[in-house]
Amino acid sequence: xxxxxEVRSFGGVQGVYSPKSESTGTDMTFAxxxxxxxxxxRLPVLWYVSGLTCTHANVMVKGEYxxxxxxxxxxxxxxxxxxxxxxxxxxxxxxxxxxxxxFYVDATEQPWAEHYRMRSYLEQELSxxxxxxxxxxxxRQSITGHSMGGHxxxxxxxxxxxxxxxxxxxxxxxxxxQVPWGEKALGRDRAAWREYDAVTxxxxxxxxxxxxxxxxxxxxxxxxxxxxxxxxxxxxxxxxSAEIRMQDGYDHSYFFISTFMTEHIAWHARxxxx
Amino acid sequence: xxxxxEVRSFGGVQGVYSPKSESTGTDMTFAxxxxxxxxxxRLPVLWYVSGLTCTHANVMVKGEYxxxxxxxxxxxxxxxxxxxxxxxxxxxxxxxxxxxxxFYVDATEQPWAEHYRMRSYLEQELSxxxxxxxxxxxxRQSITGHSMGGHxxxxxxxxxxxxxxxxxxxxxxxxxxQVPWGEKALGRDRAAWREYDAVTxxxxxxxxxxxxxxxxxxxxxxxxxxxxxxxxxxxxxxxxSAEIRMQDGYDHSYFFISTFMTEHIAWHARxxxx
Numbered sequence: 001x002x003x004x005x006e007v008r009s010f011g012g013v014q015g016v017y018s019p020k021s022e023s024t025g026t027d028m029t030f031a032x033x034x035x036x037x038x039x040x041x042r043l044p045v046l047w048y049v050s051g052l053t054c055t056h057a058n059v060m061v062k063g064e065y066x067x068x069x070x071x072x073x074x075x076x077x078x079x080x081x082x083x084x085x086x087x088x089x090x091x092x093x094x095x096x097x098x099x100x101x102x103f104y105v106d107a108t109e110q111p112w113a114e115h116y117r118m119r120s121y122l123e124q125e126l127s128x129x130x131x132x133x134x135x136x137x138x139x140r141q142s143i144t145g146h147s148m149g150g151h152x153x154x155x156x157x158x159x160x161x162x163x164x165x166x167x168x169x170x171x172x173x174x175x176x177x178q179v180p181w182g183e184k185a186l187g188r189d190r191a192a193w194r195e196y197d198a199v200t201x202x203x204x205x206x207x208x209x210x211x212x213x214x215x216x217x218x219x220x221x222x223x224x225x226x227x228x229x230x231x232x233x234x235x236x237x238x239x240x241s242a243e244i245r246m247q248d249g250y251d252h253s254y255f256f257i258s259t260f261m262t263e264h265i266a267w268h269a270r271x272x273x274x
Numbered sequence: 275x276x277x278x279x280e281v282r283s284f285g286g287v288q289g290v291y292s293p294k295s296e297s298t299g300t301d302m303t304f305a306x307x308x309x310x311x312x313x314x315x316r317l318p319v320l321w322y323v324s325g326l327t328c329t330h331a332n333v334m335v336k337g338e339y340x341x342x343x344x345x346x347x348x349x350x351x352x353x354x355x356x357x358x359x360x361x362x363x364x365x366x367x368x369x370x371x372x373x374x375x376x377f378y379v380d381a382t383e384q385p386w387a388e389h390y391r392m393r394s395y396l397e398q399e400l401s402x403x404x405x406x407x408x409x410x411x412x413x414r415q416s417i418t419g420h421s422m423g424g425h426x427x428x429x430x431x432x433x434x435x436x437x438x439x440x441x442x443x444x445x446x447x448x449x450x451x452q453v454p455w456g457e458k459a460l461g462r463d464r465a466a467w468r469e470y471d472a473v474t475x476x477x478x479x480x481x482x483x484x485x486x487x488x489x490x491x492x493x494x495x496x497x498x499x500x501x502x503x504x505x506x507x508x509x510x511x512x513x514x515s516a517e518i519r520m521q522d523g524y525d526h527s528y529f530f531i532s533t534f535m536t537e538h539i540a541w542h543a544r545x546x547x548x
Binding site: 007008009010011014061062064066067216218249250251253254255256258259262 | 281282283284285288335336338340341490492523524525527528529530532533536
């Protein structure tokens, strides 16, 4: 596994790695924070899945997660959002399509299908890599994410409720098949969208791990793209007890995410500790 | 005062402002975090002075200070490190001279003397701006900084011990007149260097507010540029009781700074609270 950097931080090690990926056919970079621990110990894992235009680095630099991960003894894994490199097709000048906008799907259309295989990468390949290379207990995993990554966290957890003890999200896209970002990104085969849409998965009867969502009321994307109400209604209609909090005056940025990061980690730690 | 942005974060407002500066003849950008407070209250101020190549934004994005500032009710002010703009002379391709390397001096040589007036800007002009425009109690100020900004914090505090109740630094340049960075930046008039050198100011008998320093042992600049031992010796020889801590395995980056930021803020808060 190619080590890009390993730096001491908050009594642990913040690492960045970039091994070759079978799923995407590219090098895939990810960040892992491992707090200091008793030799031989295996720690629970919290996944953080990022939003449009982001890499592994955004949350690593701006997310303010290390203090709480060190306190609760959690490993945090932050994958990149898409495959990168000159061979990977892109939609130039579009932040919400092509590079920057993987939406955690396995693409089926050309020219995307060869490299854009973020679902396989995340759920299988990276999961195996983390198991092999870090002091983790994969019986204890939770997942969180932001915006497009909130969509990622929700859909991964709803498809794999036995794998994740809890799921949370910051300003998630909850129903991509109903909003412009998703309509644009999810391709022509609308039937295939069902498993990439949290609200649809819930309506289709998915089991949901304990769920926490924070959404800023001053988020410019709330009305058109995020539509948190759809998640609130779907949870209600399907008797899923979720904690979905509207946070007054907060926007879509890491100034918002970092504010509530410690609370999310503490919340996940309750499910991961035993 | 020109507002660049004001964003809700950690129950307060993170603002960025860029008014015209009389001192430098340019627009000067700075960041201010104001935690929520009782209307009419005036809060203590902690200054954070940044290092080589930095702007106001580095600590704002990576410093992880807002949680502790909100907890202790402190306003944090982060100035830029130099004047900017096409009119400002620069030394191209040199990260440690010209733009990026103001060293918090008032330059006296050409072509620098017109714009590089960071001492006057910081100690007088910005201080007055903060007094006028924010809910602050300027009777309660402390100062901290990183690297070149650690040098800035130490020298500003040692020259103005009646203004600052406490001073701290992360990996500071403690004796610029003895190391390559300072030799390069401080100009030809070596006699003028005395008041821009923390160790010299201490040897010359300056009063020192309570002092806390954190320095990583894995910092690549420690041996050649930082030389923390010189500060330890100067404090000892002049009976200044400083807390200077070598932090095992930490480097020069914000992964280090953010680790100890909360401790620094809590330490300053002890002096600022009364």
